[in-house]
Amino acid sequence: MANLWQKLTHHKGNGWWNLPHTASNELNPPHEGPVGGAWLGNWWRFWTHGGVSHAGPKFYWLVGFILAVITALEVWAFALEGLGAWYIPILLILAVAKFIGVVAYFMHLRFDKPMFTWFFASSMVVGVLIFVALMFLMENAHTPVLF
Amino acid sequence: MTQAVAIDHHEPIENTSTGLNSRKLMMWAFLGSDVMFFGAFIATYLVYRGKSLVGPYPSEILDIPLTTLSTFVLLMSSLAMVLALHYVKDGERNKGTLWILAVVVLGAIFMGFQFYEFREFGHLGLTPRTNIFGTTFFILTGIHGAHVTIGIIWMGFMAYSSHKGALRPDNALDLEIAGLYWHFVDIVWIVIFTVIYLISANDGPPPGMESMITH
Numbered sequence: 001m002a003n004l005w006q007k008l009t010h011h012k013g014n015g016w017w018n019l020p021h022t023a024s025n026e027l028n029p030p031h032e033g034p035v036g037g038a039w040l041g042n043w044w045r046f047w048t049h050g051g052v053s054h055a056g057p058k059f060y061w062l063v064g065f066i067l068a069v070i071t072a073l074e075v076w077a078f079a080l081e082g083l084g085a086w087y088i089p090i091l092l093i094l095a096v097a098k099f100i101g102v103v104a105y106f107m108h109l110r111f112d113k114p115m116f117t118w119f120f121a122s123s124m125v126v127g128v129l130i131f132v133a134l135m136f137l138m139e140n141a142h143t144p145v146l147f
Numbered sequence: 148m149t150q151a152v153a154i155d156h157h158e159p160i161e162n163t164s165t166g167l168n169s170r171k172l173m174m175w176a177f178l179g180s181d182v183m184f185f186g187a188f189i190a191t192y193l194v195y196r197g198k199s200l201v202g203p204y205p206s207e208i209l210d211i212p213l214t215t216l217s218t219f220v221l222l223m224s225s226l227a228m229v230l231a232l233h234y235v236k237d238g239e240r241n242k243g244t245l246w247i248l249a250v251v252v253l254g255a256i257f258m259g260f261q262f263y264e265f266r267e268f269g270h271l272g273l274t275p276r277t278n279i280f281g282t283t284f285f286i287l288t289g290i291h292g293a294h295v296t297i298g299i300i301w302m303g304f305m306a307y308s309s310h311k312g313a314l315r316p317d318n319a320l321d322l323e324i325a326g327l328y329w330h331f332v333d334i335v336w337i338v339i340f341t342v343i344y345l346i347s348a349n350d351g352p353p354p355g356m357e358s359m360i361t362h
């Protein structure tokens with residue numbers, strides 16, 4: 001399990017999530033699959049240009065298809081009307097999955113220099129903090145409804 | 148300054164103190180600030196959610212099947228964008244131009260859906276001045292629509308550039324930066340579709356006030 005986790009999250013020995021120390025270890029490994037090395041990387045390499053790139057058109061079509069399926073699942077959850085308290089958490093999980101799919105693969109953060117991931121992730125953290133702070137602030141201020 | 152040629156191939160270390168391309172870093176910085184910009188508007192929408200005292204309410208006018216279709220269109224425009232970048236980097240000019248044009252067309256279709264939706268809402272009596280739902284809804288989706296419009300114009304220039312042969316593998320970074328902007332617009336819509344449409348679609352008058360409210 002730990003090994004699989006390493007394969008999924010690591011970037012040729014340099015952890016994808018590790019903050020790079022120098023410019024030299026920000027280099028993008030050219031022969032690594034989108035989700036790691038070994039057998040999983042080999043399987044993914046089928047979807048790339050014979051290992052010379054991280055992802056090719058087939059892979060992008062696959063990601064696009066998965067994102068479309070997730071959208072369909074969201075609407076299905078909406079139409080189901082029987083999920084009760086699970087409805088919002090399920091929708092949020094599906095939205096986060098789509099968000100990560102676009103950011104990691106379409107915006108290339110999974111393949112790009114890790115510093116960009118850190119940069120965007122830190123912006124997201126601050127953005128979410130602003131979001132939560134505003135919610136608390138305005139909810140507790142008993143803002144009057146104007147119309 | 149050395150420009151990054153391609154993500155899919157070995158990228159050079161940029162001649163900057165961070166080793167990152169300055170223009171690309173600038174775009175990520177802008178996107179980071181835009182996260183906070185949209186975060187503030189989404190939070191405002193949620194704070195005022197379900198507090199409108201007059202209709203129309205979300206449950207009366209939101210059209211989920213139509214918005215699902217426009218969401219799918221925008222999602223596919225992101226796919227077209229990443230394919231365009233791939234082909235431009237590979238030096239396949241015609242395919243690159245075609246996919247950039249696909250982004251423009253899909254973006255325009257999305258805006259067509261939004262225009263139709265706004266017009267329908269107007270016919271049903273919902274404007275930014277009708278109630279607090281209208282105000283927060285139109286501001287949030289309108290700002291997103293403005294972002295999409297800017298993206299369409301930008302992609303139009305990129306398509307022209309690619310068609311003329313000015314967009315090549317060695318300066319594909321221009322398209323990559325435009326693409327980051329386009330994908331960002333898509334991920335913002337992912338959040339809007341979930342929060343504004345799917346989660347709020349059944350919202351009616353505030354609880355306990357149904358009998359006091361006039362439409």
